[in-house]
Amino acid sequence: MAVYTEVADEDLARFVAAYDIGRVLACKGIAEGVENSNFLLHTEKGFYILTLYEKRVDPGDLPFFLGLMEHLAQGGVTCPLPVRNRTGAALGTLAGRPAAIITFLDGVWVRRPTAEHCGAVGAALARFHLAGADFALTRRNALTVDAWRPLYERSKPKADTVFAGLAGEIERELDALEAAWPTDLPRGVIHADLFPDNVFFLEDRLSGLIDFYFACNDFLAYDLAVCLNSWCFETDGSFNLTKGRAMLNGYLGLRALSDAECAALPLLCRGSALRFLLTRLYDWLNVPPGALVRPKDPLEYLRKLRFHRTVADPSGYGLDS
Numbered sequence: 001m002a003v004y005t006e007v008a009d010e011d012l013a014r015f016v017a018a019y020d021i022g023r024v025l026a027c028k029g030i031a032e033g034v035e036n037s038n039f040l041l042h043t044e045k046g047f048y049i050l051t052l053y054e055k056r057v058d059p060g061d062l063p064f065f066l067g068l069m070e071h072l073a074q075g076g077v078t079c080p081l082p083v084r085n086r087t088g089a090a091l092g093t094l095a096g097r098p099a100a101i102i103t104f105l106d107g108v109w110v111r112r113p114t115a116e117h118c119g120a121v122g123a124a125l126a127r128f129h130l131a132g133a134d135f136a137l138t139r140r141n142a143l144t145v146d147a148w149r150p151l152y153e154r155s156k157p158k159a160d161t162v163f164a165g166l167a168g169e170i171e172r173e174l175d176a177l178e179a180a181w182p183t184d185l186p187r188g189v190i191h192a193d194l195f196p197d198n199v200f201f202l203e204d205r206l207s208g209l210i211d212f213y214f215a216c217n218d219f220l221a222y223d224l225a226v227c228l229n230s231w232c233f234e235t236d237g238s239f240n241l242t243k244g245r246a247m248l249n250g251y252l253g254l255r256a257l258s259d260a261e262c263a264a265l266p267l268l269c270r271g272s273a274l275r276f277l278l279t280r281l282y283d284w285l286n287v288p289p290g291a292l293v294r295p296k297d298p299l300e301y302l303r304k305l306r307f308h309r310t311v312a313d314p315s316g317y318g319l320d321s
């Protein structure tokens with residue numbers, strides 16, 4: 001359960017009183033997510049999500065994230081909207097943390113995605129990329145190739161306690177990716193964390209996207225790599241080519257990939273796998289005392305990374321030539 005910060009009733013009541021959403025009826029910590037503290041807030045006007053931004057969120061980036069939600073919603077992407085208080089501010093401070101209230105999105109995330117879900121996610125990702133193209137603000141990706149080695153260094157002393165040989169394998173991968181990482185693929189605003197728990201469905205119809213707190217400007221095809229990693233592997237660790245093909249075709253139905261983007265996919269998938277391996281490894285080794293959070297398994301992403309090293313070309317993900 002991701003609640004790092006507890007909120008006193010009187011502080012919450014004072015915070016909510018600045019909004020036009022009625023009085024608080026209930027507020028419950030949400031048993032999902034690993035990054036921020038999220039609460040289901042029930043007020044006289046309905047249900048909302050209250051988020052307190054935690055360690056990985058730079059408060060200076062919050063106008064980008066909240067503005068992006070508003071921009072995407074105007075561009076036809078179904079996503080939550082920040083609620084503004086009576087002074088027009090979408091951002092405040094609660095329990096010593098930057099905090100925002102966002103609208104509640106109906107739907108549930110799918111625990112066992114099918115090829116049809118993957119196709120819908122591919123199309124939604126392309127829609128996100130198209131709608132984000134004219135967003136005025138920019139944010140550099142704080143978790144791209146140049147950030148991976150410093151992040152690894154913070155886990156290095158204990159990496160081999162998680163898995164024997166892990167430190168050496170990560171170091172070899174860092175050397176390879178730093179040397180080969182592309183520099184000139186099409187760029188734009190990317191979600192960067194569009195995992196199954198960030199996509200809601202209602203009766204198998206995609207109902208919206210959430211969690212824009214890793215969004216940034218980077219290679220558009222890197223976002224596809226994040227999704228191939230998080231949606232198209234089976235629990236036994238095998239890559240499901242049918243799901244990969246469905247996702248890529250869903251995306252290609254709305255946005256074409258250049259030859260360079262297609263050719264770079266195996267490398268981008270390796271990079272994306274390493275990125276999640278490294279953040280998970282850090283979180284695994286650094287659970288804050290008293291936090292209600294279940295850290296995610298870093299080794300899941302080591303297995304994915306190993307698979308990508310065996311992929312010679314994008315047909316390995318189901319991309320038809």
Ligand SMILES: Nc1ncnc2c1ncn2[C@@H]1O[C@H](COP(=O)(O)OP(=O)(O)O)[C@@H](O)[C@H]1O
Pocket residue numbers: 002030032033034035036037038049080102103104105106197198210211212213
């Ligand atoms: N706008 C929303 N509408 C409905 N549920 C939400 C919304 N935002 C977050 N949630 C719930 O909170 C959980 C954690 O949110 P998420 O943004 O993924 O957390 P984190 O910031 O830790 O990554 C989600 O899995 C979902 O259950």
Ligand SMILES: N[C@@H](CCOP(=O)(O)O)C(=O)O
Pocket residue numbers: 032033034035036193195197198211276279280296
């Ligand atoms: N998707 C990341 C973790 C952060 O995402 P959240 O939405 O679950 O908080 C991972 O799986 O490592």
